[in-house]
Amino acid sequence: MSKGLPKRSEDYSLWYNELVKRADLAENSPVRGCMVIKPYGYAIWEKMQQELDRMFKETGHSNAYFPLFIPKSYLSKEAAHVEGFAKECAVVTHYRLKNDENGGGIIVDPEAKLEEELIVRPTSETVIWSTYKNWIQSYRDLPLLINQWANVVRWEMRTRLFLRTAEFLWQEGHTAHASKTEAVEETVRMLDVYAEFAETFMALPVIKGVKTENERFAGAEDTYCIEALMQDGKALQAGTSHFLGQNFAKAFDVKFQSKEGGLEYVWGTSWGVSTRLMGALIMAHSDDNGLVLPPNLAPNKVVVVPIYRSDEEKEQINEVTKEMISKLRKAGISVKYDDRDTHKPGWKFAEYELKGVPVRIAIGPKDLENGTVEVARRDTLEKSVIPLNEEFTTTISQLLEDMQANIYKKAHDFRAGMITKVESYEEFKSVLDKKGGFVLAHWDGTPETEEKVKDETKATIRCIPLDGEEEAGKCMVTGKPSKQRVIFARAY
RNA sequence: CGGGAUGUAGCGCAGUCCGGUAGCGCAUCUGGUUUGGGACCAGAGGGUCCCAGGUUCGAAUCCUGGUAUCCCGACCA
Known part of the structure; x- marks a missing residue:
């Protein structure tokens, strides 16, 4: 592997692609447009999931799971919806393979053609609303607040790791309400959840707004969004929340008996964020040295690198380090201790910079003597030597908070100027x-x-x-x- | 689906014009010296040169056909 990353100023998209690969976030798969999310990239996604999932539960939602395959006929029930997605759907037509009698290897068995073709979900409104029809009879069944974590497939012409892939991971919330007011409130509430997540955890300032008719979700009355700005001056839609009106209720005949005894169509919403957020995170904060992760989403907030000459020295360092790490962990700070002797300290420094670990603590013989450690912060690349005393854990804790705020401020100031x-x-x-x-x-x-x-x-x-x-x-x-x-x- | 480029070791590439023992850097493995910003020395392993056919004594190299990937456009979170 060669050393330096391409410079953002020279070729922003090359920088992005290389960073994603070199920081071990993801790589291309054998299937065009799909990606393999590597453990480190997935760990960041898991952090995002954790926080979002918590926020969804706190706002009253429950998780469920709906199937990957959707009968073709379902998709066509809502006119605008099918119109919007038809051009990018993967379709399952057969259910069996067999050996080619002419020796051409394995082929699709023409005998095994499906009666009704199945669509690989590009989103789940149709299958979910067809299910809601059975779940909702009375106003007492409402509101129905469901979320699912899933993969979806949209057959895109041009793809980029995280930003646009044929298959991607996301969450999709689907709710049903007794009144329009309630549904609109839900739509806005979830938009607020997204905005809060983006700003608090991703350190990403966003603008909340409504989409125009051209940009609206296929089948929605209104699409709300959060829009973020990347370092190259391009905008990125980071999340959407849709007020569906009664469109899907009508298409799938989902009615409820109101308090007053009337039969009415329910009001719907849907909202989602995807692995695209990973792209936003990368492009908003990272620099020419690699990834810059806000502490609140870093799989490891701190990495500790010991520096030693002899085994004896290593033992001594281990002892001091062990205690330090245990205190940090007790304070809820995730720490990785990298005491591999297969790599040199300098190599590790560069590696963790590339991977965006917020704080690096180096501890060597000089530190043992002085009762100190060297602390380096990723956002500003500043290094300082600080005493390993009673306040140490608090200091690191405080530093992480400062960094979170600083990364947000930097992005915010940049956007203000743009x-x-x-x-x-x-x-x-x-x-x-x-x-x-x-x-x-x-x-x-x-x-x-x-x-x-x-x-x-x-x-x-x-x-x-x-x-x-x-x-x-x-x-x-x-x-x-x-x-x-x-x-x-x-x-x- | 239009325009352009590229397929050679795990990765990045040279070699192709002008046919003649398949190379370089990084990575990997072994041994030694090293360890506070991507260490050094010595040695080693690793290849259907995208696929098929053709020309030739001989093809990574020339010809024909296919295929895959990437970039630029039309569609999208």
């Missing part, structure tokens, strides 16, 4: 090309104008921000009146 208000289409184009980032502009609210901007500049409306101020203005393209600025950006 939000630009523009008044004309000319200015818009120039900002997009010279600077990138989020561009705030007035828009006349029509899909045609959005389409035109997309064709001409490759920028799309990322969202209509929820906390945007009312501000009368004129559409930068058509000059028609607009009530509020929307966020344009080139996006992943």
